[in-house]
Amino acid sequence: MKLKSNERTYQASTIKEALATVRRDLGGDALILSTREIRRRWLFGLGARSLFEVKATDAASASGRRAEGAPMSQAGPRPKLKEGLDELHAVVDKLSSAGGLNPWALDIPSSALSVYDDLLRADTPEETARRLAFEVADRLEADPGSHYDPNRAGKYLIDAVAGLIATSTPIDAATGTRRVVALVGPTGVGKTTTIAKLAASAKVTHRLRVGLVTVDTYRIAAVEQLRTYADIIDVPLEVVEEPGHMRAAIAKAGDVDLILIDTAGRSPRDEIKIRELAAFLNEAEPDEVHLVLSAAAAERTLVVTAERFAPARPDRLILTKLDEADGLGRLLAVLERPGFAISHLTTGQAVPEDLERAEPRRLARLIVGRETLGGGRP
Ligand SMILES: Nc1nc2c(ncn2[C@@H]2O[C@H](COP(=O)(O)OP(=O)(O)OP(=O)(O)O)[C@@H](O)[C@H]2O)c(=O)[nH]1
Ligand SMILES: [Mg+2]
Structure with a gap:
């Protein structure tokens, strides 16, 4: 909207301050034309700062505006600053009673x-x-x-x-493709369990030949955990202790359609270990690298983890533990980042049942609480 000569714009860090300035400047009869939050920014770690903008006009122009439009008799009583404030209060009350009081919601x-x-x-x-x-x-x-x-x-x-929400096709293997897929991510998010789910589903449902490779030799029990799954699902497992052995291990996995590589959980803060992990992956030359994130993690953790794992060059996302997470709206902080198409969701500990391919509308319904994991309405 183009500003008329008597329309003025006021900015302040709170709505209250902006309205006080309007009153000082234009008097108690001022007509509030609009209010909105125009900026939120981070100031050197001091926290988010907001800037609010109020557009107002003085009483004389307010009646002039009305004369241009509808006749006064039809326009009803002239809105004054107090009425403008009442309107604002009504909006605030509405939000407040809904439990989401938030001064940014005014616009x-x-x-x-x-x-x-x-x-x-x-x-x-x-x-x-x-x-x-x-x-x-x-x-x-x-x-x-x-x-x-x-x-x-x-x-x-x-x-x-x-x-x-960008989704990718589920792991893209078919008979004869020899697809190499690696899972990377922080500790304990469910990488190994998800590999077992993916391997079982590829083998049993899609009748693919599957091989497993693990580079997680850091925890004593890690290899045993994956070996147990490999035995149950009846697929071969290769253990790789240094990057130089990766190519040979992949070759040894033989003539399979899908090779799933399990990796050691890494703290997003540990840049050196993430680079070590990248060195293994460089040798493996995977077709897909899925970053595994727990849906139960805090928003900031999700965002920072996605950034810190960049050296491993993930191009897909697997979200685990949806069954343990509340407030799934946090996930949008990573889901709307470019470059992360989500491939799978996991919804519990059961292998292989608790695995779903990602579907944007299903995920959207889960996020806004219109659907439960069981598929029904909440
Ligand atoms: N509730 C729930 N638990 C899960 C899910 N996926 C995995 N888990 C559990 O999370 C725990 C850790 O799983 P792992 O698969 O060992 O995790 P990881 O990422 O391989 O762990 P590290 O190799 O130590 O980094 C286990 O108790 C799993 O059963 C899920 O979708 N929901
Ligand atoms: Mg593991």
């Missing part, structure tokens, strides 16, 4: 407030929730039938969340 279109609130309750990062809410509001506005259908906002929300 969220009212048609999408409940959607915004659902997203925040699911621990969605605020900026993502805001973007999604605006997208839902736009879709509702473009859809004349939406006023009659209270479920329409929910449907558009699923569409919008699903639109943020």
